[in-house]
Amino acid sequence: MACVTPEREDNAxxxxxxxxxxxxxxxxxxRLHVATQLNGPRLSGPTLVKGARASRTTIALKLGMxxxxxxxxxxVLAHMYGNLKAFAGHDAFNEYxxxxxxxxxxxxxHGGLLWILRVGLIASLVVHVYCAVVxxxxxxxxxxxxxxxxxxxxATRASLMMRWGGVTILVFxxxxxxxxxxxxxxxxxxxxxxPYNLMVDTFDVWxxxxxxxxxxxxxxxxxxxxxWSAAQTLGWTGTAAKRQRAKVTGFVIALIVSVGFSLVPxxxxxxxxxx
Amino acid sequence: MSMNLTLKIWRQPDASSAGAMHTYQLAxxxxxxxxxxxxxxxxxxxxxKGEDPIAFDxxxxxxxxxxxxxxxxxxxxxxxxxxxxxxxxxSFKDGETITIEPWRADAFPVVKDLIVDRSAFDRIVxxxxxxxxxxxxxxxxxxVPVPRDDALRAFNVATCIGCGAxxxxxxxxxxxxxxxxxxxxxxxxxxxxxxxxxRVVNMVAQHDHEGFGGCTNIGACTAAxxxxxxxxxxxxxxxxLRTAIRHGH
Numbered sequence: 001m002a003c004v005t006p007e008r009e010d011n012a013x014x015x016x017x018x019x020x021x022x023x024x025x026x027x028x029x030x031r032l033h034v035a036t037q038l039n040g041p042r043l044s045g046p047t048l049v050k051g052a053r054a055s056r057t058t059i060a061l062k063l064g065m066x067x068x069x070x071x072x073x074x075x076v077l078a079h080m081y082g083n084l085k086a087f088a089g090h091d092a093f094n095e096y097x098x099x100x101x102x103x104x105x106x107x108x109x110h111g112g113l114l115w116i117l118r119v120g121l122i123a124s125l126v127v128h129v130y131c132a133v134v135x136x137x138x139x140x141x142x143x144x145x146x147x148x149x150x151x152x153x154x155a156t157r158a159s160l161m162m163r164w165g166g167v168t169i170l171v172f173x174x175x176x177x178x179x180x181x182x183x184x185x186x187x188x189x190x191x192x193x194x195p196y197n198l199m200v201d202t203f204d205v206w207x208x209x210x211x212x213x214x215x216x217x218x219x220x221x222x223x224x225x226x227x228w229s230a231a232q233t234l235g236w237t238g239t240a241a242k243r244q245r246a247k248v249t250g251f252v253i254a255l256i257v258s259v260g261f262s263l264v265p266x267x268x269x270x271x272x273x274x275x
Numbered sequence: 276m277s278m279n280l281t282l283k284i285w286r287q288p289d290a291s292s293a294g295a296m297h298t299y300q301l302a303x304x305x306x307x308x309x310x311x312x313x314x315x316x317x318x319x320x321x322x323x324k325g326e327d328p329i330a331f332d333x334x335x336x337x338x339x340x341x342x343x344x345x346x347x348x349x350x351x352x353x354x355x356x357x358x359x360x361x362x363x364x365x366s367f368k369d370g371e372t373i374t375i376e377p378w379r380a381d382a383f384p385v386v387k388d389l390i391v392d393r394s395a396f397d398r399i400v401x402x403x404x405x406x407x408x409x410x411x412x413x414x415x416x417x418x419v420p421v422p423r424d425d426a427l428r429a430f431n432v433a434t435c436i437g438c439g440a441x442x443x444x445x446x447x448x449x450x451x452x453x454x455x456x457x458x459x460x461x462x463x464x465x466x467x468x469x470x471x472x473x474r475v476v477n478m479v480a481q482h483d484h485e486g487f488g489g490c491t492n493i494g495a496c497t498a499a500x501x502x503x504x505x506x507x508x509x510x511x512x513x514x515x516l517r518t519a520i521r522h523g524h
Contacts, residue, residue, distance in 0.1 A: 046395070046485060048398060049402065049480045052477045053476070053480070054479075058449075058489035059489075059517075060520070135447075135489040139446070141381065141486065142382065142447060142448030143380055143488070147349065149346075151350050153350055153444070153498045155494060155495045156493075156494075159493040162491060232509060235510050235517055236510065238511055239507055243507055
């Protein structure tokens with residue numbers, strides 16, 4: 001505590017007179033002296049925040065990430081279930097895709113519910129990416145001088161991959177939507193209005209399968225840390241046992257999702273799923 | 276048995292000057308020396324040569340004041356789960372190269388060499404790391420019952436000495452473990468309840484204002500913590516902030 005100056009102007013006496021539980025504020029005089037010698041008294045130094053708002057804090061941003069992330073978790077689980085219909089054959093897969101558009105009819109127009117879900121997903125994406133960018137920039141500014149030697153003791157690989165892994169997933173998402181939803185690119189030049197055939201034609205190309213599997217690896221790692229991290233951010237991991245449970249849950253769901261998605265392209269490559 | 280070491284140490288004359296790593300050879304180091312005693316020996320040799328001794332922060336040298344934080348070979352407080360002063364040279368090998376750096380965080384500016392200014396922590400505590408009570412004669416201890424488990428948790432996290440290892444180890448330069456320890460310590464006790472919401476909001480706002488990064492729940496902080504503050508204090512911190520939002524703060 002090199003530069004503690006309890007007499008500073010911004011430290012009003014009315015605030016300090018009843019501060020208990022801050023005994024380590026009491027700094028040995030000689031260290032105060034050393035600091036004064038080295039640095040000069042910091043009279044116009046950093047200030048105390050007045051009128052703090054909870055919604056403006058980094059933790060509020062983390063809550064935004066956790067909640068929007070949970071929307072994505074629900075989405076990928078449902079999406080994975082739909083994909084696995086590919087093992088039930090051409091008609092089951094395409095009928096499932098069509099049924100998605102018919103949910104809620106005639107109360108909703110054709111594809112109505114799908115669009116409601118899409119709006120929710122787009123909103124979640126905006127929140128997730130916005131919070132991530134703000135927090136990433138903050139973290140970069142929090143340590144502008146790097147360590148010469150730094151170990152990541154106690155950190156999992158997945159936890160250190162969140163940002164670039166997230167960028168990987170985002171880039172894949174753009175390609176994936178072009179591939180199957182917005183433009184419908186058939187790499188074999190075949191028909192594009194038949195979801196099952198478009199899927200089989202795509203994964204018959206080995207390098208498209210590799211791109212897909214790499215993205216599923218990134219997604220798995222992202223969920224592995226992200227699910228536990230969301231639970232922690234939401235304040236659900238208040239004991240060692242709950243923390244362990246959240247970590248195991250994150251790992252299991254990540255494994256289910258990444259393996260579940262990967263089964264379909266691997267099924268195509270193995271010739272189990274054919275036109 | 277004595278050890279010969281190569282030490283790579285960050286030297287920086289003052290806050291406004293640029294620093295650099297300097298290499299020193301130190302012979303005949305006893306494995307029974309503490310890490311700080313080893314630096315004392317090096318400083319005596321530097322003094323004899325008329326060189327400026329290496330400035331490092333230290334006070335109690337018994338692991339309770341939190342002054343002596345150093346980044347040693349990429350680990351905050353070195354390879355053992357303890358403070359730098361309680362680290363002994365037997366944790367290193369003869370002939371080893373040891374890299375010693377100050378805590379790196381823009382909220383902890385370097386004062387000189389290995390000393391950083393951690394007064395950002397003081398300002399975070401000023402924003403709520405206390406309870407407001409009337410001073411005077413001590414109240415009867417049994418007048419406010421505290422459940423045993425709550426008291427235990429409060430005491431366990433109250434062992435935080437504010438050394439800053441959590442910030443130093445965190446890839447995001449976040450002080451969430453430090454704040455979480457204070458929030459949990461005071462929030463577990465009846466005396467901490469009246470200011471519970473304003474405490475968390477003001478402390479987190481000050482934390483952000485000081486330029487610390489956000490938490491991504493990596494856990495490097497708790498691995499570096501010499502007092503083994505568990506990661507669930509950050510969950511408590513997040514929960515208290517969420518509750519404060521719900522209460523309109």
